[in-house]
Amino acid sequence: MQTPTDQTPTNQTDDAHRFSRLGWIAAVVVFGGLVLWSILAPINSAVIAPGQITVESNRKTIQHLEGGVIKDILVKEGAEVKAGDVLVQLDTTIPKANFELMTSQLAEAIARQARLLAERDGLPEIPDDSLAFTFAPADLDFSKNLDGQKNLLAARETTKATQISLxxxxxxxxxxxxxxxxxxxxxxxxxxxxxxxxxDGVRKLNAEGFAPMTRVRELEREREAISGR
Structure with missing residues (x-):
């Protein structure tokens, strides 16, 4: 006669086999469902794009939006940074030169526009209130351009006045x-x-014999000469 202790290993083995079969059945059902869905489900379009999975702790690549020459690196290997921290400083020599050049060109264009508007409206000088100051009126570069355009306007006005007088x-x-x-x-x-x-009188006299024909011809020549002038 077997005791309950003797039946325990057999019962445990049966339970293990039962769970194993259930697991396989569940896997087959899931896999079969996926296959069936992939066959029957309508897929209108698909987008294929390359991707890469990396570990979060890997090194991060940083890149400036517009690029430039690095002047100084403010972080070291293994340093922890957060959003907003300054990592590198770029050399500002070339960007600053480009900015100054474009600023100068803009100042010249605005001053020239003001002069052309004054000429169009027949004004003898550029009115200060007509300028939409992109620059401060005291800006040296803008003031130089504005003074140059004012002098040009004055010279053109003088030339125009001289031409009108002539x-x-x-x-x-x-x-x-x-x-x-x-x-x-x-x-x-x-x-x-x-x-x-x-x-007319000489012709009458000539017809009556009181005036020579030469006098008639002389008067005819004089009349033709006057008519031809």
Whole structure:
């Protein structure tokens, strides 16, 4: 007759086999379900992208957004940093030079725009209140450009005034010439009328035998000469 102690190993073995079978059945069901889903489930599109899995404690690669020349490194190997910490300092020589160049070009463009607007509106000088100061009015570079444009505007205004004065003088001269021509034309018309009247009388006298034909021809030539002027 077996005691309960003698039956324990057999019962434990049966339980282990039962759990093992259940595990295999569950694995088969899950795998089969995945296969069935992959076959039947509609997939409209897929995006394939490369990826890489790394350990969080690995070294991190840092890179500046715009790049540049490193002037100083402020962290050492193994140092712990947090967001916002300054890791490296970049050399500012080239960026500063580029910034100053673009600033100078912008100042020149704004001053030139102010001068062109003044010329367009017929103003003798650049009004200060018309400038939308991107720079402070006391900015040295901007002030130099603005002064240069003011001098250019003044010079152009002087040149324009001189040209207008010369044109006005030419207009006066042409008007005087026109008046002279008008007076001359009036005189010629008067002479032509007198000669025509005289010619008519001489022709009558010539027809009656009291005036020579040479006088008639002479008056005709004078009339033609006046008409041709």
């Amino acid at each position: 044109l006005e003088e030419r207009i006066v001269q042409q008007q005087k010439r026109i008046e002279g021509y008008a007076t001359q034309l009036k005189s010629l018309r008067t002479q032509a009328k007198l000669i025509s009247d005289e010619l």
